[in-house]
Amino acid sequence: GENVEQHPSTLSVQEGDSAVIKCTYSDSASNYFPWYKQELGKRPQLIIDIRSNVGEKKDQRIAVTLNKTAKHFSLHITETQPEDSAVYFCAATSPSSGYSTLTFGKGTMLLVSP
Amino acid sequence: DTGVSQDPRHKITKRGQNVTFRCDPISEHNRLYWYRQTLGQGPEFLTYFQNEAQLEKSRLLSDRFSAERPKGSFSTLEIQRTEQGDSAMYLCASSGTSGRSEQYFGPGTRLTVT
Numbered sequence A: 001g002e003n004v005e006q007h008p009s010t011l012s013v014q015e016g017d018s019a020v021i022k023c024t025y026s027d028s029a030s031n032y033f034p035w036y037k038q039e040l041g042k043r044p045q046l047i048i049d050i051r052s053n054v055g056e057k058k059d060q061r062i063a064v065t066l067n068k069t070a071k072h073f074s075l076h077i078t079e080t081q082p083e084d085s086a087v088y089f090c091a092a093t094s095p096s097s098g099y100s101t102l103t104f105g106k107g108t109m110l111l112v113s114p
Numbered sequence B: 001d002t003g004v005s006q007d008p009r010h011k012i013t014k015r016g017q018n019v020t021f022r023c024d025p026i027s028e029h030n031r032l033y034w035y036r037q038t039l040g041q042g043p044e045f046l047t048y049f050q051n052e053a054q055l056e057k058s059r060l061l062s063d064r065f066s067a068e069r070p071k072g073s074f075s076t077l078e079i080q081r082t083e084q085g086d087s088a089m090y091l092c093a094s095s096g097t098s099g100r101s102e103q104y105f106g107p108g109t110r111l112t113v114t
Helices: none
Strands: A004-007 A010-014 A019-025 A032-038 A045-051 A056-059 A062-067 A072-077 A086-093 A102-104 A108-113 B005-007 B010-013 B019-024 B031-037 B044-050 B053-057 B065-068 B075-079 B088-095 B109-113
Touching: A004 A086, A010 A019, A019 A086, A019 A108, A032 A062, A045 A056, A045 A062, A072 A086, A102 B044, B005 B088, B010 B019, B019 B088, B019 B109, B031 B075, B044 B065, B075 B088
Parallel strands: A010 A108, B010 B109
Antiparallel strands: A004 A019, A019 A072, A032 A045, A032 A086, A056 A062, A062 A072, A086 A102, A086 A108, B005 B019, B019 B075, B031 B044, B031 B088, B044 B053, B065 B075, B088 B109
16 A cells, blocks of 8 residues: 655744655555644644645645655755744555545654744 | 525544434535544545436445435434544535535534544
């Protein structure tokens, strides 16, 4: 099945800096890659996603890039703010399930200091 | 609130007891997923339904776990003869099948087995 690796496990930045979180996946047939933000004690919230037919997608301060050849994708957050502090999870679809289920990385705890 | 809802939010039970959780998906979504999340990990897929049909079950889902979605709307997840290792957050998510795969999560049910 699919395997998703996520790095780093923790990331500390100063307010206003950029943050980058990277993920790799194992199955070249995966075609959908969402990112979720989970604040302490709350549900995972979908913040951005990308499909395999595009290389980059932006939404205000966040962007995701995809390199299908290398089988990795990244989340970029610019002008970070304290409210960006949370755990971020990347995920990929599992072709073995008909692209229906998600395999998640282990998460990155982002801490933005004022 | 038109999002995914779960009940109860917290459940404390003694080892060996049975527990049942409920999930109500977003009303127009016909796919419903169950995931389990332990501390410091990403959500792990357990099972999913399209309408009332259970289409996939993870190898993580032991015989003590059973899920139903009898009318294609809400779903229940039952754990029989609970073990301490079952302690986790049980998350439900839903999605449509119109070619868009975004999954939206509920707030979860936190199970503690003592």
